[in-house]
Amino acid sequence: MRARIAIVAIVLTALLAGAGLYYTQVYAFYVQLDAEQAGGVQMVNKATNAPEDVPFDDFRAIDSDSSPLRYRACFVLSVDPERLADTYKPIPEAEPLNGPGWFDCYDAKEIGAEIEAGTAKVYLGVPNIHYGIDRVVAVMPDGRAFAWHEMNACGAAVYDGEDAPAGCPTPPEGLN
Numbered sequence: 001m002r003a004r005i006a007i008v009a010i011v012l013t014a015l016l017a018g019a020g021l022y023y024t025q026v027y028a029f030y031v032q033l034d035a036e037q038a039g040g041v042q043m044v045n046k047a048t049n050a051p052e053d054v055p056f057d058d059f060r061a062i063d064s065d066s067s068p069l070r071y072r073a074c075f076v077l078s079v080d081p082e083r084l085a086d087t088y089k090p091i092p093e094a095e096p097l098n099g100p101g102w103f104d105c106y107d108a109k110e111i112g113a114e115i116e117a118g119t120a121k122v123y124l125g126v127p128n129i130h131y132g133i134d135r136v137v138a139v140m141p142d143g144r145a146f147a148w149h150e151m152n153a154c155g156a157a158v159y160d161g162e163d164a165p166a167g168c169p170t171p172p173e174g175l176n
Contacts, residue, residue, distance in 0.1 A: 026100050029066040033073075035059040041075060041147065043088040043137055044124040051126045054088075054137075055079060056145070062103050068130035069097060073147040074105035081139045085121060094122040094136050097148050111138050111146050131172050132158055 035041075038061040042051035054077060061073035077084075094115060096108040114120035115138060125135035125147055132155015139145045151159070154168035164171055 027102070029064040030062045030070065030100065030103075031064065033061040033063055035061075035075075037061075038063070038071075038073060039126070041073075041077075041137065041145070042126050042135075043084070044127065045087060046089050047087075049089070060103075060105050061147075062099070068133045069149050069151065071135065071147070071149045072097075072099040072103055072106045075145050075147075077139060077143045077145050081121070081141055081143055084123065084139060088123045091122045091124050091134075091136055094138065094150060096138065096146065097150070099148075106146055106148075114138070114140060127152070128154070128169065131155065131169070 035056070038059070041054045041056045041059070043054050044050065045052050056075040056077055059073065059075040061071070063072075064070035096111040096115070098108045099106045111120060115122060120138045120140050122136055122138045125137040127134050129135045129149065132152055133149045134152045135147055136150050137145055137147045154164050154171075157168075158164050158171045
């Protein structure tokens with residue numbers, strides 16, 4: 001009888017710990033942001049090499065203080081997607097990161113498939129929004145757009161414990 005009680009206690013403890021871990025990873029650290037809190041939508045202009053505001057509607061975003069890579073946003077651009085390539089800096093290699101399932105406007109598989117097919121175009125939103133992390137914006141032909149944070153070459157090296165490559169800004173104290 002004591003063995004059964006011990007087994008039940010161990011199983012219940014494992015289930016509670018697993019449920020707590022799942023909740024922590026999927027829900028606990030995310031906060032929903034409005035457009036102002038997220039800094040709006042920006043893309044880097046080819047001519048000035050600086051981010052500039054882009055008009056948008058229907059903005060939804062989430063972020064987390066636990067990682068600079070957890071930002072995700074969905075919105076609709078108020079400009080013709082065909083005209084963006086003439087003005088804004090494209091990113092040739094971009095891969096959308098998965099978001100939590102409950103943030104249903106953002107589907108990394110759909111976005112990735114559209115990028116691979118060449119129907120979605122990806123632009124640099126804000127470089128080094130956090131050290132070594134860029135905000136990127138993917139735009140669908142129908143004007144729907146998505147943003148996420150992606151590690152750049154500077155971040156990839158420094159976060160792996162290596163020296164920053166030439167041309168990178170000086171890493172903040174504690175990262176190098």
